[in-house]
Every structure is written in C-alpha cells, then in structure tokens.
Amino acid sequence: MSAPPAPLFPLDDLAQAETALWSRLGRAVRDRRSPWHTPAVATTAPDGAPRARIMVLRAVDRSSGLFRLHTDARAAKAADLAATPRAALLFYDPGAKLQLRVEGPARVETATPAADLAWAATRPFSRRCYTAPHPPGSTAPAPTSGLPPELESREPTPAESEAGRPHFAILLVESVRLEFLFLAVTGHRRGCFDRSEAGWQGRWLIP
Template structure:
C-alpha cells in the first residue's frame, strides 16, 4: 500500500494515475507486493495469445518502462521480436486496484542495462539460465534443465558464468494504463493514454 487515502484519489484522475505508478514501483522493490508478479501477455507468430507470470524487476516512471528478466531462448522473446505489442496485468487486493497496461516490448541481451541487471541477480537467479536444453523444449522425463551437479545448491560465480549468454531483459514501454478500483460504495474505472506529442498522460473516466 502506498499510504494514499482512498478519498484522495477516488474521484481524481491525476491522483489515480499517481497511485498506479506508486503501486507498480512498490511491486518492483517489494517481493511481498501482489504486483511483484504480474501476468505478461504476448501474441505468438500464429496469432495465439500467450500469458505467463513474471517477476517485475524495475520500474522507470520517467521513461514509462517496466523491466523483466528472461532467458533469450524462451518463446516470449520470439513473440516480442523488438517492437511487438505486449500487455501486463496485475491486481493488488489490499489497494483494491486492478491495473491493465499495454505497450511495446523490446529485448536486450547485451549492453549496460542488461549487464547491470545480470549483476543484480542472485547466484540462484543466474543459475536458472543454465538450463539445457532451452526452456520449453520437450523432454522424456521431468527435469529442471539443470545439471545434477549444480541442482539444489548455491552455485559459484564461475559455475553460473556461462549462463550470461542466455540472459536477456524484457522491456515494456507503457503506452496505455487501464485502472479499476473496486469499492463497496461504487467502483471507479479510468484509462490513460500516453500523448507523445504533448509528452503527457491523457486520462478519462470509464463506466466500471
């Protein structure tokens, strides 16, 4: 929770948008926040919708960006292919807010931002990218994809170093935010579009 009282944003578009960004920012830094693990949706090359739960790693409000980490061999990376539409859905029961975001996705495997994200990941987190074969590959028996010699233990930096080649960051440039507040006295719903020409968010109320 952000500490913003309900009555201060319940009927105010600007404050409702502020509350949305505050909750998203908290979701990136607080692993106990319900918005720490939103659903991320893409569209496959065959036109099929595809969703998965991902960990929200960072929020850059000034640039309207969300960051997630991914194995670059995963199917969602192929779905995005630098410039495809992407959606993010989260619900915070304590705040009684549902957030539906949509925008443009991109993937980076190299560069300062990807390098920094890799360094921020724990050794356990880095270990995930050692999976072989690639995520989503069919196998004959249940497996984590990890070598038995490294499974179930904390790896060393030397052991996880090869995993960097499989690591990527998934960036979402947010272009639209739909906000739904659930209240006994009457719900509220609003939508915000990024106005690039004016460099501002334009919002309006919707019927819940």
C-alpha cells in the same frame, strides 16, 4: 459519528490516481510479497494466439513508461516479441481490489548495456535458471529441473553463474497506456492514462 474510512484508492482525482498507481508499482518492484510483484505478461504467438505467463516485475519508470522484467532469451515469449513486438501486463491486488492493465511496444534485449547492468545486479542464485543447457519449454525425456546436475541442490559460484549470461535477457515494455479498475461498494472507478510527449494524459472511463 466517526468519519468513514478513507478509500484505498483515490475516487475522484486522476492526478492522485496516477501517483498512487506508480507508487504501488515502485513498491511492487521492491516487495516480493506485493501481489503486483508478479504480473501476468501477455504476448502474441507467431500463429496469432494470445499467450500469458506470470513474471517478476524488476523495474518501472514513470517518465519513460518503461517496465523491465527478466527472462531466458530462448523462451517462447522472446520469439513471440520478435514477431509481434507488443505486450500487455496485468496486475491485480485482491486486498486493494485494484486491477491495472499496461500495454505498449515491447522487446527482448540480450547483449545491450542495459542487459549487462541487469545481469550484474542479479545474484548467483537467481542466475542458476539461465544455466540450463536446453531451452525452456523443450520436451524432456523424464521429469527434470533442466539444471546442470552439479547445480541441482546448490547456488552456483559467481564463476559458474556466468554460464547463464548468454541465455539471460531483459524484457522491456514501453508502456503507452495504463488502465485501472478499482472496485468499491460505493461505486467502482475506471480510468486510463495515455503517454505522449507531454507526459501521461488521464481520463475517466465508465467501469
């Protein structure tokens, strides 16, 4: 009889689970096809209502707990975070049957060295959305991409793309808690990691 296949996620070792989570997150940044490349990002609207939207994960750092995403500084989420500087990220990989929740203080930066660095690493095509003259979410008189007409069907030149810089922002989540749920026929596993000065401290939870 052959041995049963290895589970897709560590079932009984928290240190291995922590390493597996960060390794998946690192891959999700690099791999556009990873289901974890586009988490749901939740904020709190000024009236207290929860608000979630899909965003692209741009960078993660295990030791600082920092998650970086990019957005338009005029978007509603920026106002949400100015009023309530906390966010939650939600990832799910249906193939791996692995859910991850991430929580922590969050902020939007527009004119900082970190935002400058992120902008410098962004390609002209990705910069195009930031050249929209009107804020995202504002009412439009007709169906529209919101883009300047001359950029509708082409990539901006590097010089043209600079028009987007004032609107470009990085959204930083300083995660303090990671919580995973792994679904397995042999029994689900749930655990969490809390970040302190000593690093990430893990514990198991009842699924």
